Amino acid sequence: MTEVDDLRLRVADLERENERLRAPDTPRPSRGRARTTIAVVLIVVGLLLAPVAALGTWARLQLVDTDRFVSTFAPLAEDRAVQAFVADEVASAIKAQVDVDELVREVFDGVRELGLPPRADAALRLLEGPAAQGLETLIADVAAQVVASPVFAEVWESSLRLTHERALAIIQGSPGTALQLAEDGTLSIDLGVVADKVREELAARGIGIADLIPEIDRDVPILQADALVLIRTVYTTAVATGFWLPWVVLALLVAGVSIARRPLPALAWTAALFAVVFALLGVGLGIGRVFFVGAVSPSVMPEAAASALFVQLTSLIQSTAVALAALGALIAIGSWLAGPGRRARMLRGAATQGSNALRAAGERHGLSTGRFGEYVERWRPAILVVVAVVGALLIFLNRPPTLGGVVGVVLGVAAVFLIVELVRRPAASAVAGVDDDGR
Numbered sequence: 433m434t435e436v437d438d439l440r441l442r443v444a445d446l447e448r449e450n451e452r453l454r455a456p457d458t459p460r461p462s463r464g465r466a467r468t469t470i471a472v473v474l475i476v477v478g479l480l481l482a483p484v485a486a487l488g489t490w491a492r493l494q495l496v497d498t499d500r501f502v503s504t505f506a507p508l509a510e511d512r513a514v515q516a517f518v519a520d521e522v523a524s525a526i527k528a529q530v531d532v533d534e535l536v537r538e539v540f541d542g543v544r545e546l547g548l549p550p551r552a553d554a555a556l557r558l559l560e561g562p563a564a565q566g567l568e569t570l571i572a573d574v575a576a577q578v579v580a581s582p583v584f585a586e587v588w589e590s591s592l593r594l595t596h597e598r599a600l601a602i603i604q605g606s607p608g609t610a611l612q613l614a615e616d617g618t619l620s621i622d623l624g625v626v627a628d629k630v631r632e633e634l635a636a637r638g639i640g641i642a643d644l645i646p647e648i649d650r651d652v653p654i655l656q657a658d659a660l661v662l663i664r665t666v667y668t669t670a671v672a673t674g675f676w677l678p679w680v681v682l683a684l685l686v687a688g689v690s691i692a693r694r695p696l697p698a699l700a701w702t703a704a705l706f707a708v709v710f711a712l713l714g715v716g717l718g719i720g721r722v723f724f725v726g727a728v729s730p731s732v733m734p735e736a737a738a739s740a741l742f743v744q745l746t747s748l749i750q751s752t753a754v755a756l757a758a759l760g761a762l763i764a765i766g767s768w769l770a771g772p773g774r775r776a777r778m779l780r781g782a783a784t785q786g787s788n789a790l791r792a793a794g795e796r797h798g799l800s801t802g803r804f805g806e807y808v809e810r811w812r813p814a815i816l817v818v819v820a821v822v823g824a825l826l827i828f829l830n831r832p833p834t835l836g837g838v839v840g841v842v843l844g845v846a847a848v849f850l851i852v853e854l855v856r857r858p859a860a861s862a863v864a865g866v867d868d869d870g871r
Contacts, residue, residue, distance in 0.1 A: 478684030492674030707760030805857025
């Protein structure tokens with residue numbers, strides 16, 4: 433764009449502004465202020481509800497959908513920190529039910545009753561302590577091997593799937609489920625299934641103590657945090673609002689931008705603030721991880737296990753926050769480029785000149801879109817709006833949004849815009865000069 437073209441645009445803007453100021457309609461400033469106020473209120477409410485809608489959708493997808501619930505927590509069975517924690521708890525549960533020292537003492541006492549020589553009896557007494565320690569070590573090793581094996585992962589996943597409905601009943605306040613969520617936020621898991629596998633493994637190795645291990649009826653707390661009480665509250669709310677609240681947020685933001693006196697700048701600021709809101713949500717999740725780990729470790733579980741559990745639990749909402757923050761930033765950039773700013777007009781003008789040059793070069797080589805290009809030129813604004821709306825709906829309907837999905841849709845929309853720009857066939861006067869919107 434030349435300096436003359438830029439001056440021409442600035443003069444046209446000043447003339448339109450002077451005509452607006454000379455208009456006799458005196459109530460217009462007050463109506464404009466009221467319109468701006470309504471737009472600001474709608475946008476602010478929409479931005480405040482946006483993270484709530486994201487959390488509600490996350491809770492609904494994470495807790496109500498069985499497949500997603502299992503896919504979220506099943507990988508924990510392969511986490512080494514979680515495996516070590518569960519193996520220690522299983523071994524402790526078995527030791528609490530079986531007095532290993534007393535058992536070894538009874539065995540050695542039976543051997544002594546055979547009338548051993550004094551030196552053999554003394555040696556046997558020296559072996560009693562190491563034998564008890566060795567048996568305890570064997571139990572711990574077998575428990576660790578069972579938990580690290582694919583068998584445990586299968587048991588973990590099947591248990592998650594089978595108890596999902598009962599877990600929902602727990603969140604809803606129904607008693608008698610395998611996963612126990614107490615009112616103080618303590619989540620417990622029944623160790624009986626894992627202990628049964630340890631008993632089977634000991635029996636397969638021919639170790640008689642396996643027959644002496646009783647049925648383990650013990651719940652071990654794997655998580656204790658007020659956040660779980662919040663999850664119960666969020667779940668109850670999410671069931672009712674997790675589906676329609678995002679639509680309400682979208683309607684508020686669209687209405688606010690539409691009512692604004694300058695929609696494009698309003699869209700740019702709204703999108704930028706939208707990105708900031710979800711960036712803060714992502715940062716808040718990172719801070720929440722620090723507080724969560726500090727609250728549950730080492731009193732409830734080791735730090736590594738607590739960190740793995742929190743990361744696995746919040747990975748979906750974390751990725752959603754990143755994706756929505758990226759979406760807001762991209763929309764803000766696109767709105768600025770389409771806005772009335774001087775630099776934006778210069779960039780659009782340069783892009784238009786480049787596309788005009790490409791079309792001219794194509795026509796010189798016999799490549800022309802002909803009447804189809806004229807049709808595209810006539811309906812170009814409508815085509816661009818439809819493509820943008822379709823792209824937004826694709827992102828919005830794909831719940832939860834992902835960074836890859838957002839970037840993919842944005843690139844697709846940008847590619848369609850570029851194709852439209854290259855295919856359209858403007859009039860000769862528009863190619864020679866500058867069209868009405870400065871491009």
